[in-house]
Amino acid sequence: MVPTLFGVLTLTFVVTQFVPGGPVDQAMAQLEGESARTGQDGNSGSGSWNYSGRIGIDEKEVDHLTSLYGFDKPVWERYVHMLSQLVRFDLGESYFRNESVSTLIAGKLGVSVALGVWTFVLTYAISVPLGVAKAVRNGTRFDTLSSILVLTGYAIPGFVLGVLLILLFGGGSFWDIFPLRGLVSDDWDTLSWHAKITDYLWHITLPVTASVISSFAIKTFLTKNTFLEEISKQYVLTARAKGLSEKQVLWRHVFRNALLPLVTGFPATFIAAFFTGSLLIETLFSLDGLGLLSFESINARDYPVVLGTLYVFTLIGLLTKLVGDLAYMLVDPRIQFDRREA
Known part of the structure; x- marks a missing residue:
């Protein structure tokens, strides 16, 4: 059971690394009041969690969001942090709902x-x-x-x-x-x-x-x-x-x-x-x-x-x-x- 659980979480974590339009892109899209775009005006077309490079957005704001969501750290460090949280049954905080994940799931x-x-x-x-x-x-x-x-x-x-x-x-x-x-x-x-x-x-x-x-x-x-x-x-x-x-x-x-x-x-x-x-x-x-x-x-x-x-x-x-x-x-x-x- 334990290897299966870690295998599922690891596979999901790896897959999310290649999904276009990460949380930073989503947050910037909300600030701009438009849909998120990926693979344009930047180099996030590969599907990374990085900001796609919109014109007219303050880079300090982008850096702040990147640091806030923890995406300024290496992938392996984010992976270890995720596993350490889940082992303690700490599901973390939602990026956009201002609630803990445990509270959301319980509700x-x-x-x-x-x-x-x-x-x-x-x-x-x-x-x-x-x-x-x-x-x-x-x-x-x-x-x-x-x-x-x-x-x-x-x-x-x-x-x-x-x-x-x-x-x-x-x-x-x-x-x-x-x-x-x-x-x-x-x-x-x-x-x-x-x-x-x-x-x-x-x-x-x-x-x-x-x-x-x-x-x-x-x-x-x-x-x-x-x-x-x-x-x-x-x-x-x-x-x-x-x-x-x-x-x-x-x-x-x-x-x-x-x-x-x-x-x-x-x-x-x-x-x-x-x-x-x-x-x-x-x-x-x-x-x-x-x-x-x-x-x-x-x-x-x-x-x-x-x-x-x-x-x-x-x-x-x-x-x-x-x-x-x-x-x-x-x-x-x-x-x-x-x-x-x-």
């Missing part, structure tokens, strides 16, 4: 966590029972119709479905049922506790629906195929011969063995729920989360925020993979080689 994290957790929970809560039902009714009309619905949802991109939901239920062209901005109403603090729950669920319905529909297909068919494979094995016939009910056979015996592929896909599903398409969904439904923050920071060349959000994303991904490995080990003790040798 946006709730939106991304809400979308990610709901998407992840609903994906497993619906896909696993649906996959089991399809395996038990394999080849029936229910199996065929559910496959068509699941694959149709998988084929529709989340942001396209989001636009359709807004047109249908968000006051776009038909019914004005669900709100379109934020996770809660402006008067949320004045509501009773049950009204707060209702208000929150009302706001989260459309973005979660747009995020989760395309997630069902893979988990549903994986569950179905795994159950079909397990049902045909000898131990299932033995369990049925002992007089166990079909429910006991499925959920007490088959489910434990069929759970292994689902646990293996746990990290990928969790990470995808948090980060895949979050930018488009957050933008579409006016949700100010980490996806939108990262996108805006990349455009503004706000590198402390870019590196800070990437650091948080990578940590979450690595820890999730670790949890997935531990869960796999708990479900199937056979992979513990020390136990096998004992």
